[in-house]
Amino acid sequence: MASFPTRRLFLKSAAMAGTAIGLNALSYSRVYGANRRLRIASIGTGGKGWSDLNGVAASPAVDVVALCDIDSSVKHLGQAAQRYGAARKYADWRKLLDESNDIDGVLVSTPDFMHAPISMAAMHLGKHVFCQKPLTHTVHEARQMQTAAAKFDLTTQMCNQIQSHSAYRTAVHWVHGGKIGKVKEVHSWQGGQPSWPRNIIRPQGSDPVPAHVRWDLWQGVAPERPFKLDMYHAFNWRGWQAYGTGQLGDFGCHILDPVFKSLKLTSPTKLTVQAPALLPDSWTDRSTVHYEFPGTKYTLDSTLMVTWYDAAGVLPPREKLGDIPASYDLPSAGSVLVGEKGSLVIPHVAMPRLFPEEKFPTDELPVIEGVDHYTQWADACLGNGKTTSHFDYAGPLTETVLLGTIGIRFPDQELIWDAPSLKITNHAEAQKWITKPYRKGWEPSWV
Numbered sequence: 204m205a206s207f208p209t210r211r212l213f214l215k216s217a218a219m220a221g222t223a224i225g226l227n228a229l230s231y232s233r234v235y236g237a238n239r240r241l242r243i244a245s246i247g248t249g250g251k252g253w254s255d256l257n258g259v260a261a262s263p264a265v266d267v268v269a270l271c272d273i274d275s276s277v278k279h280l281g282q283a284a285q286r287y288g289a290a291r292k293y294a295d296w297r298k299l300l301d302e303s304n305d306i307d308g309v310l311v312s313t314p315d316f317m318h319a320p321i322s323m324a325a326m327h328l329g330k331h332v333f334c335q336k337p338l339t340h341t342v343h344e345a346r347q348m349q350t351a352a353a354k355f356d357l358t359t360q361m362c363n364q365i366q367s368h369s370a371y372r373t374a375v376h377w378v379h380g381g382k383i384g385k386v387k388e389v390h391s392w393q394g395g396q397p398s399w400p401r402n403i404i405r406p407q408g409s410d411p412v413p414a415h416v417r418w419d420l421w422q423g424v425a426p427e428r429p430f431k432l433d434m435y436h437a438f439n440w441r442g443w444q445a446y447g448t449g450q451l452g453d454f455g456c457h458i459l460d461p462v463f464k465s466l467k468l469t470s471p472t473k474l475t476v477q478a479p480a481l482l483p484d485s486w487t488d489r490s491t492v493h494y495e496f497p498g499t500k501y502t503l504d505s506t507l508m509v510t511w512y513d514a515a516g517v518l519p520p521r522e523k524l525g526d527i528p529a530s531y532d533l534p535s536a537g538s539v540l541v542g543e544k545g546s547l548v549i550p551h552v553a554m555p556r557l558f559p560e561e562k563f564p565t566d567e568l569p570v571i572e573g574v575d576h577y578t579q580w581a582d583a584c585l586g587n588g589k590t591t592s593h594f595d596y597a598g599p600l601t602e603t604v605l606l607g608t609i610g611i612r613f614p615d616q617e618l619i620w621d622a623p624s625l626k627i628t629n630h631a632e633a634q635k636w637i638t639k640p641y642r643k644g645w646e647p648s649w650v
């Protein structure tokens with residue numbers, strides 16, 4: 204196998220750091236003028252990557268220059284190669300980045316554990332980044348992504364695309380407009396039943412690697428393991444600690460997003476998780492996370508409790524939800540913001556509802572239109588407007604979600620979080636999970 208050119212990339216990046224800093228989004232637009240186009244590469248073209256690619260390429264100013272996927276079959280690289288016939292094709296993202304002089308921006312739609320290694324390498328080369336949620340696999344990586352985007356002055360967007368949907372934008376608008384007054388507490392949940400494996404022992408043995416899959420490249424920075432058919436690639440990696448972030452990681456950056464946006468939350472100061480004992484390799488099938496945040500101008504008190512629940516069929520306790528009548532069926536996933544003047548339900552994904560209904564006549568409520576989360580990034584890269592899930596926002600949101608996944612390892616133990624120093628100050632064992640070991644030769648380049 205070819206050796207990993209992280210070091211080569213890193214050395215090149217060090218040399219290019221000046222270029223990255225000198226040629227930021229603003230100066231690019233000055234260099235290229237108003238007619239410039241955005242040349243993109245897509246890494247991870249199957250699964251969600253297919254819609255990410257088509258979503259960004261829907262901008263008439265975008266050219267798809269390169270495609271990369273470790274799986275050459277039709278569902279993965281194949282269909283993208285067919286639609287974007289002129290684009291160069293790669294199996295290895297490191298080679299793509301080595302040949303990326305004509306690329307302005309990169310879409311990273313791989314499984315969670317590869318978001319940061321690929322995005323960091325791209326940002327070191329001065330590329331704008333559109334990255335899937337959760338932004339990263341560890342808290343340390345999230346802070347690194349936020350720091351790199353700021354340092355290199357790049358246009359970034361995390362793909363928690365519901366943020367741009369009319370439903371979430373309307374909910375945020377109502378809170379900012381004072382509809383429910385100051386917020387007293389928040390309950391967020393995902394009660395759906397995932398189809399991917401959780402709470403199971405890692406299978407023994409190995410299966411033959413299909414000819415169209417580059418298993419070594421798929422494993423990237425993760426510990427080396429034998430290939431097992433349909434166990435990890437594709438989609439099912441979510442339930443495994445080495446690759447995914449479980450149900451909280453899968454949905455937290457969506458469902459907690461309008462909570463963060465509307466209340467202008469940043470970092471929690473403490474959290475306590477209730478969850479069953481975690482098996483060595485897979486994620487749990489249930490957790491409840493009690494976060495305490497510093498209050499903001501939208502909260503009633505100087506602190507705010509946000510409680511997250513995930514388990515199949517789970518809903519938050521109704522008695523804690525304020526003015527919601529028993530006749531209203533809560534959605535299977537969403538949030539309730541309990542305010543001084545009423546309760547706001549933000550379903551995932553449907554228009555928000557205000558209770559008690561008689562206080563909020565529907566025809567008097569403003570509805571905010573949606574915007575395109577994908578082309579918003581392309582436009583912003585070209586100097587038109589700004590992204591709303593840039594890494595300065597998505598970093599702290601992802602850190603919060605991933606702190607919850609650390610808490611799952613230490614049930615019923617309060618963790619005290621000092622965001623500026625990136626430290627769980629009262630728990631040395633939990634602190635170790637802020638980062639993780641990387642496969643030798645695949646260590647990411649940090650800033």
Ligand SMILES: NC(=O)c1ccc[n+]([C@@H]2O[C@H](COP(=O)([O-])OP(=O)(O)OC[C@H]3O[C@@H](n4cnc5c(N)ncnc54)[C@H](O)[C@@H]3O)[C@@H](O)[C@H]2O)c1
Binds near residue numbers: 420
């Ligand atoms: N925003 C959303 O609504 C949403 C929905 C689904 C998934 N996601 C996110 O999208 C990401 C991908 O999830 P998915 O369900 O599509 O997974 P998937 O496994 O189905 O697809 C990932 C794609 O990336 C390819 N890939 C894997 N490793 C790669 C590598 N190192 N280099 C290049 N290509 C690689 C795979 O072959 C596959 O085509 C995850 O981060 C997930 O959380 C977001």
